[in-house]
Amino acid sequence: xxxxxxxxxxxxxxxxxxxxxxxxxxxxxxxxxxxxxxxxxxxxxxxxxxxxxxxxxxxxxxxxxxxxxxxxxxxxxxxxxxxxxxxxxxxxxxxxxxxxxxxxxxxxxxxxxxxxxxxxxxxxxxxxxxxxxxxxxxxxxxxxxxxxxxxxxxxxxxxxxxxxxxxxxxxxxxxxxxxxxxxxxxxxxxxxxxxxxxxxxxxxxxxxxxxxxxxxxxxxxxxxxxxxxxxxxxxxxxxxxxxxxxxxxxxxxxxxxxxxxxxxxxxxxxxxxxxxxxxxxxxxxxxxxxx
Numbered sequence: 001x002x003x004x005x006x007x008x009x010x011x012x013x014x015x016x017x018x019x020x021x022x023x024x025x026x027x028x029x030x031x032x033x034x035x036x037x038x039x040x041x042x043x044x045x046x047x048x049x050x051x052x053x054x055x056x057x058x059x060x061x062x063x064x065x066x067x068x069x070x071x072x073x074x075x076x077x078x079x080x081x082x083x084x085x086x087x088x089x090x091x092x093x094x095x096x097x098x099x100x101x102x103x104x105x106x107x108x109x110x111x112x113x114x115x116x117x118x119x120x121x122x123x124x125x126x127x128x129x130x131x132x133x134x135x136x137x138x139x140x141x142x143x144x145x146x147x148x149x150x151x152x153x154x155x156x157x158x159x160x161x162x163x164x165x166x167x168x169x170x171x172x173x174x175x176x177x178x179x180x181x182x183x184x185x186x187x188x189x190x191x192x193x194x195x196x197x198x199x200x201x202x203x204x205x206x207x208x209x210x211x212x213x214x215x216x217x218x219x220x221x222x223x224x225x226x227x228x229x230x231x232x233x234x235x236x237x238x239x240x241x242x243x244x245x246x247x248x249x250x251x252x253x254x255x256x257x258x259x260x261x262x263x264x265x266x267x268x269x270x271x272x273x274x275x276x277x278x279x280x281x282x283x284x285x286x287x288x289x290x291x
Contacts, residue, residue: 005118007036007111008088010099012080017048019103019205024056026105033234034111037061037092041084043068043076062087070177078176082169089164095122096129097164100156103206106132108232109142110201114158116238117145117195122160125267126192126255130158132201135223136243140198142229144241147193147255151186156202163188191267193255198243200227220248 009027013020027038039062042053053063064087068076081099088097096118100106107113114130121127131153134140152159166188175184203225205216213220245252 005115005122006093006095007034007114007118008092008094008097009036009038009111010081010084010088010097011038011040011102012043012077012084012099013040013049013053013102014043014076015046015049016102017046017052020049021052022105023100023102024052024059026108027100028059029108030106030110030112030232034115036111037088039084039088039092040064041066041080041087043080062092074180075177078179078181079173081181082172082176085159085164086169089161090169094161096158096160098132098156098158100202101154101204101206104156104202104204106156107201107229109229109236112232112234112236113145113197113201113238118158118160120238120240121195122162127160127195128163128189128192129160129194131194131196132156132158133204133224134197134200134227135220135246136198136200136227137223138199138226140227140243141241142197142199142231143236143238144198144243145238146196146198146242146245147240148196148245149190149192149253149255150194150196150247151189152182152194154180154182155204155206157194159185195240196245196252197229198241198245199229200224201229203228 009031011023011027031038038060040053040060041064042049044050044065044067053060064083066080066083069079070076084099085097088094096114098111098114110132117130129152131148131150133153133156167185172181172184204221242254
């Protein structure tokens with residue numbers, strides 16, 4: 001069954017073979033009815049991880065095996081992720097990309113949820129993408145999502161092609177050495193909204209990672225698991241129903257329609273500044289050619 005929207009699923013893999021196996025199994029299950037391409041960026045160096053990826057064979061649509069370019073892990077993670085996005089958006093022509101880390105398992109209905117939300121939200125001016133984590137308890141309806149002003153859930157999230165095209169890939173790659181990838185996007189994402197399920201679509205076992213709690217019993221991991229949706233209902237219709245979200249102790253701000261005029265003015269301002277710069281460059285170039 002072919003999907004109406006053109007998406008890609010991106011996994012960045014390195015050194016955790018058991019987690020890579022579990023992650024890929026969940027991606028394949030969630031994608032079974034949609035058949036979006038699955039892209040794996042594998043940083044070479046762990047023979048067991050390579051064997052796991054080899055065993056999946058043709059279930060992985062595209063696999064990019066690359067060398068680690070940097071001495072520390074975080075710049076490599078950033079660089080590999082940008083490279084993966086670039087491949088999905090610019091080579092495969094994806095409308096959206098679901099990017100996951102190797103220590104994440106996603107819900108069986110994740111791709112179905114993404115496709116429905118993309119269909120509802122993607123034409124809206126301030127829609128930036130989808131964060132797939134929630135720490136709301138299991139009492140909340142699995143079919144609902146909120147609109148939040150927040151940065152990227154780096155573990156598991158969706159960017160649209162419109163959001164990707166707002167940035168220069170070369171600049172993101174150059175900055176990957178000194179700045180976390182999600183921080184490079186944060187200001188732009190917060191000027192709009194990220195659709196966020198009121199029940200989590202991923203669980204995270206990254207307690208040995210670079211930017212997560214080291215304690216596997218930390219409330220972050222526990223709350224994600226308690227909120228996790230482990231079912232799939234093909235008849236479910238997903239809809240916006242605003243809920244109060246917390247990420248740790250931080251209360252997340254709701255995206256409000258009342259804020260649109262100010263955002264619209266700001267967007268027009270930046271558009272006019274860029275237009276002025278382009279016009280001046282054109283006039284300067286024409287003057288030089290005529291002289």
